[in-house]
Amino acid sequence: MQNEQTPLMQLKDINMHFKKPGLQLGSKNIHVLKDVNLDIYPGEIVAVIGESGCGKTTLGKIITGLFRPTSGEIWFDGKKVSGLFDKKINSYAQIQFIQQDSYAALNPVRTIYQSLYAPIKTMHRKWKKSQIDERIEELMSLIGLQPSEQFLTKYPHQLSGGQRQRILMARAISLDPKLIVADEPVSMIDVSLRLSLLNLMKELNAKLNMSFVYISHDLSTTRYIASSGRVCVMYLGEIVESGNIGDVIQTPRHPYTRALIQAVPIPDPRFKGEGKLPLKSMGVGSLESRTQGCAFEERCLYSCEKCFGSVKYVQTETASVLCNNLEAVPSHPIYKTD
Numbered sequence: 001m002q003n004e005q006t007p008l009m010q011l012k013d014i015n016m017h018f019k020k021p022g023l024q025l026g027s028k029n030i031h032v033l034k035d036v037n038l039d040i041y042p043g044e045i046v047a048v049i050g051e052s053g054c055g056k057t058t059l060g061k062i063i064t065g066l067f068r069p070t071s072g073e074i075w076f077d078g079k080k081v082s083g084l085f086d087k088k089i090n091s092y093a094q095i096q097f098i099q100q101d102s103y104a105a106l107n108p109v110r111t112i113y114q115s116l117y118a119p120i121k122t123m124h125r126k127w128k129k130s131q132i133d134e135r136i137e138e139l140m141s142l143i144g145l146q147p148s149e150q151f152l153t154k155y156p157h158q159l160s161g162g163q164r165q166r167i168l169m170a171r172a173i174s175l176d177p178k179l180i181v182a183d184e185p186v187s188m189i190d191v192s193l194r195l196s197l198l199n200l201m202k203e204l205n206a207k208l209n210m211s212f213v214y215i216s217h218d219l220s221t222t223r224y225i226a227s228s229g230r231v232c233v234m235y236l237g238e239i240v241e242s243g244n245i246g247d248v249i250q251t252p253r254h255p256y257t258r259a260l261i262q263a264v265p266i267p268d269p270r271f272k273g274e275g276k277l278p279l280k281s282m283g284v285g286s287l288e289s290r291t292q293g294c295a296f297e298e299r300c301l302y303s304c305e306k307c308f309g310s311v312k313y314v315q316t317e318t319a320s321v322l323c324n325n326l327e328a329v330p331s332h333p334i335y336k337t338d
């Protein structure tokens with residue numbers, strides 16, 4: 001379905017190359033993101049999923065301006081931006097990143113109060129201490145850590161993983177961003193606490209109309225958080241399928257998405273799976289051995305000579321799919337409705 005709003009953020013033909021680690025002279029760069037195009041709309045939740053090393057965090061860091069892409073354009077709120085160092089446009093206060101590792105993200109020698117105070121003070125230089133305290137109190141209430149004094153005087157190591165994640169969330173929303181990129185925000189916390197953090201994100205999205213990019217390799221939390229949003233499935237640095245999450249999970253079209261969903265059955269009585277995984281080989285692809293044609297070719301059951309040339313997106317009724325031989329790929333739902 002075509003969205004008629006103006007996108008909050010647009011990534012256009014983003015490519016990212018990294019130097020290979022090591023000191024070998026003449027060693028080749030790794031092409032981590034390839035021709036990534038992504039529009040994020042106001043108030044939308046976009047989930048990005050894919051296996052380890054496919055480039056999800058790199059994409060998140062590009063969206064938040066922590067990495068400058070090797071090529072491509074980034075547009076935010078109708079203006080072209082060029083990374084954190086773009087002094088002309090203060091766009092990046094409006095985009096916040098929640099890192100996966102909450103220990104690393106919080107300064108260990110600052111109390112929680114200090115960690116929350118500093119960014120608000122930087123943003124609102126004229127605010128008095130009492131105004132900032134009021135804002136901190138409001139945030140603590142929003143993230144459900146009450147009474148706040150119990151937490152504000154503590155250091156990061158004195159909080160649980162779930163509490164630290166909530167503090168990161170409070171710090172991210174303290175600057176009233178329009179967009180939050182949350183990179184595997186619940187993967188390091190107890191299953192029992194995951195739901196409350198996911199609910200918090202959903203609530204913030206609904207209450208404050210904040211857009212979220214939710215990065216994960218976990219299909220069940222992805223499905224929960226983005227239940228009415230979009231999903232982008234990544235494989236070796238490319239978005240291979242994107243569409244409404246319900247449609248993509250029910251009837252995935254790209255051969256990788258079909259295998260991914262069958263490999264991680266979702267607890268739903270309608271899920272019947274298909275037994276053997278639809279893959280030619282169980283080997284894991286590598287960014288370094290990327291060839292000119294389809295990156296999934298080595299593992300794909302439906303590959304043919306068309307797959308060795310440049311691969312194009314096909315717009316189906318429900319999704320955009322990067323595949324040259326889509327007519328050969330099954331189109332029946334993985335969820336059976338009988």
Ligand SMILES: Nc1ncnc2c1ncn2[C@@H]1O[C@H](COP(=O)(O)OP(=O)(O)OP(=O)(O)O)[C@@H](O)[C@H]1O
Nearest residue numbers: 018019032051052053054055056057058059217287
């Ligand atoms: N700063 C960097 N310098 C060099 N290579 C990097 C850098 N950051 C990431 N990479 C490489 O880019 C590739 C993608 O990494 P990235 O962290 O984006 O993957 P990911 O999908 O987030 O993986 P995971 O699910 O394990 O977090 C990897 O091969 C990684 O080694």
Ligand code: SF4
Nearest residue numbers: 294297300307323324
């Ligand atoms: S382009 Fe070919 S190899 Fe790639 S996913 Fe489609 S059918 Fe498989």
Ligand SMILES: [Mg+2]
Nearest residue numbers: 056057058183
């Ligand atoms: Mg990552």
